[in-house]
Amino acid sequence: MPVFVYKHIKIVKLTTVKPGSDGMLEVIPVFLDHILHPTLRPAQFLTEVYHMDGTAKHQGVVYCEMASRENTEPDLLDHALRRLLYQNQTTYACETGGRTSDILNLTNEEIIAYHQKFYHLDNLTAIICGQIDPEALFGKLAATEGLLERGAGDGSADIPVIACPRLPGKGGEFVSETVRFPSSDEDVGSIAFGWRGPPSEDMFTIVALDVLFRYLHETSASPFAQAFVERPDPYASQVDVELKGFVETSIVLIFSGVPYPGNDANAKEESEDGKDHIQSDSEDVEMAESDAGNGSEWEDMTDESGDEDESDEDSDEDMDDAHPPRKDLFDAGVYRDLMMTVLRDFAFMTSPPADLMHATLRRHRRKIKEALEEDPHDNIAAYLIPDIVRHHLAASSTLNDTRAQGGNPRIGTRDQMFEVLDRLQKEDGQFWCDLARRWVVDAPGVEVLMVPDMKMAEENSRREHEEQKARAQALGPEGLAALKKQVDDAMEDNKIDLPPDLIAKMGPVPDVTKAPRLP
Numbered sequence: 001m002p003v004f005v006y007k008h009i010k011i012v013k014l015t016t017v018k019p020g021s022d023g024m025l026e027v028i029p030v031f032l033d034h035i036l037h038p039t040l041r042p043a044q045f046l047t048e049v050y051h052m053d054g055t056a057k058h059q060g061v062v063y064c065e066m067a068s069r070e071n072t073e074p075d076l077l078d079h080a081l082r083r084l085l086y087q088n089q090t091t092y093a094c095e096t097g098g099r100t101s102d103i104l105n106l107t108n109e110e111i112i113a114y115h116q117k118f119y120h121l122d123n124l125t126a127i128i129c130g131q132i133d134p135e136a137l138f139g140k141l142a143a144t145e146g147l148l149e150r151g152a153g154d155g156s157a158d159i160p161v162i163a164c165p166r167l168p169g170k171g172g173e174f175v176s177e178t179v180r181f182p183s184s185d186e187d188v189g190s191i192a193f194g195w196r197g198p199p200s201e202d203m204f205t206i207v208a209l210d211v212l213f214r215y216l217h218e219t220s221a222s223p224f225a226q227a228f229v230e231r232p233d234p235y236a237s238q239v240d241v242e243l244k245g246f247v248e249t250s251i252v253l254i255f256s257g258v259p260y261p262g263n264d265a266n267a268k269e270e271s272e273d274g275k276d277h278i279q280s281d282s283e284d285v286e287m288a289e290s291d292a293g294n295g296s297e298w299e300d301m302t303d304e305s306g307d308e309d310e311s312d313e314d315s316d317e318d319m320d321d322a323h324p325p326r327k328d329l330f331d332a333g334v335y336r337d338l339m340m341t342v343l344r345d346f347a348f349m350t351s352p353p354a355d356l357m358h359a360t361l362r363r364h365r366r367k368i369k370e371a372l373e374e375d376p377h378d379n380i381a382a383y384l385i386p387d388i389v390r391h392h393l394a395a396s397s398t399l400n401d402t403r404a405q406g407g408n409p410r411i412g413t414r415d416q417m418f419e420v421l422d423r424l425q426k427e428d429g430q431f432w433c434d435l436a437r438r439w440v441v442d443a444p445g446v447e448v449l450m451v452p453d454m455k456m457a458e459e460n461s462r463r464e465h466e467e468q469k470a471r472a473q474a475l476g477p478e479g480l481a482a483l484k485k486q487v488d489d490a491m492e493d494n495k496i497d498l499p500p501d502l503i504a505k506m507g508p509v510p511d512v513t514k515a516p517r518l519p
Contacts, residue, residue, distance in 0.1 A: 017377075021132040022510035028137065029144040032126070036119060036147070043490035045108035054484030056471035058104065066097045071460065073181045073190060077254070077450050080179050081194045084446035085250050087165045092246060121150060123159065125388050129377040161404045163395040164248040167196050169444035174336060176447040182457030186262035188237070190255060190450040191335045195443050197249035200386045201397045203413055206249060207420045208435055213241040213251070214367075215360040215432075216346065223342050228255060233325055235259070235338065245386045247394045251439065258335070259325045260452055330449055340441070347436040352429025365421050383414035 016031050050060035058067070069075050079095060086092040098106070128137065141147060169175065174193070181189075198205040217224040217239045228235040237257025244250045328334050371379050387401075391409035394402045401410040472480060 015378075015381075021130065021136070022514065024128070024130065024132055025136060025140050026506075026510070028126075028128070029140055029147055032141070033144070033147055036121070036124070038115065040108065040112050040115065041493070042108055043493035045111065046487065046490040047494055049108075049111070050103050050106060051487055051490070052471070052483050053487055054480050056468050056475055056480060056483070058100070058468075059487075060103075062098065063100060063103045066095075066103060067100050070095070070097075070100060071182055073183070073450055073452075076179050076181050077190060077192055077448055080177055080448045081192055081250075081252055081446065084175050084177060084448070085167065085194045085196060087167070089165050090162050092162070092164075118159070121148065123392070125392075127381045127384055127388075129380050159392070161395040161402075162247045162393045164196075164246075167444045167446070171442035171444060172340075174445045174447045176332070176336075176449070178449045178451055180451045180453040180456055182460050183452035183454060184457060186260055186452045186454055188257045189260045189330065189452050191236075191258050191330070192252060192254040192448045192450070193336070193339060194253070194446045194448075195251045195440050197243060197251050197439065199248050199397060200245060200390050200394075201399050201401075201410075201413060203416050204420050204423070205435075205439075206243060207417060208424055208432075209251060209439060210243055211357070211360055211364045211421075211424065212432055212435055213243070213253075214364055215357060216342070217241050217253075218363075223346060224339075227338065227342050235326065235329060235335075247390055253339070255335070255339075258329055260330055261327045262452075330451065335449075336447055343436060343441050347433050347441045349433065352433045354429035354432075357427075357429065357432050358425060361421055361425055365418065368417065383417075384411055387411045387413050 016027060046060070048061045050058070050063045053059045058064075079093075083093040167175075197209060200206075216222055219225065220230050224239045228239060229237065235258065236255040238255075240254045240256065242252045242254075244252060387410060390397055391401055391407070391411075392403060395404050396402055397405070397407075399407070399410050399413075401407040475483070
């Protein structure tokens, strides 16, 4: 029974997959019982959450998972974007897996108290995808002793609603932050931009924005790809866009593989690393020489003698000389102006590309159908989760379906997706220009510059080694031996042999040949 745990900013999602309904009917009661009534023994805390081993090194599954990623470029970027977009005033600004500095001080008693407060039937939603008889499922759950019984504290948790503050600044202004991350080299970094999007129930605008940014970035011929990637001197190796499905959505635009000058003497050092500041997008920023007319430069690169036997290596060197990498992409406002130029060119064009947007709509429809065909279970669940989260956690919605409003859940709003695409197919080109102006060009945003730092990587490694050494010296041989014995005992305690009488009570292994197949 494979089980997958997925921690999100607003939910903890646990999934299990079984072939056929017979297997699922046997597994579901056990699966839910493990979620609602875990043992949470001290030995489990030691191995699964945190402990120090016999060398005074920090260990534990949760601790090691977070230690391996909390200082990586993607995690630091994601955290910075969420913190800026939601003003560090909601759970969206939190690290769901926990910071390692906090995990060090966590106790099993705190985990037990947290679980008792939040992990109960009144705060749980089960999504079951597949061909399974609902009556058989509910009968199986009802027949499982103690599974659906409410505890004394169930329903008493005071779960705060998510009320997202407005993003500060006027249209065209950005809150900017520079974040350094440990890296083995200083060749490339990344630069990201974010805007607040529509509420999660506004399916028309959400789908429209998905289609708009698919046009702007998806193919090599798209505006962002042409301006940043498909050029002799690339400003990025990749452009990614995501519309994050929070209670109030956000639009995130990430440029990866952005050339960074590193220790180049001509590069201007960032003067206020890690400090927030608001900058107007209309600031005068000295721009590099325009690359308009590059075509004639390429034509003039051949030798005047007309010799066509020049080696490929010499040709590559000529191209590098003709298009040296820019050294100012991480200077204040430079990259933002390049990005906003692309958006403005689209938003204010005199002849909006209705035909291109209609082609993008058809491609978007095809991509949705392909995703549903390739992985229907996960995609259907993903479409339902925003509605579930909105009901439980949103302060309000235009559907009046939140707990805070005393409303009933409206599950399945994403089933309007193809109807929305039909409506969008009838919109003219000006609609798309207006959409871009409304949500990105004339809206306040945030900017995060991810700067690689070799010294930080070396310093982190050195500090971790010295701290471990200091702990080992403070504990001494006897203390280290006691830690090793504690871990060994916990490992042994976690080895549980199921008694034969319990195994005999388990249901038979389902016949896999009875699993439904596609016709």
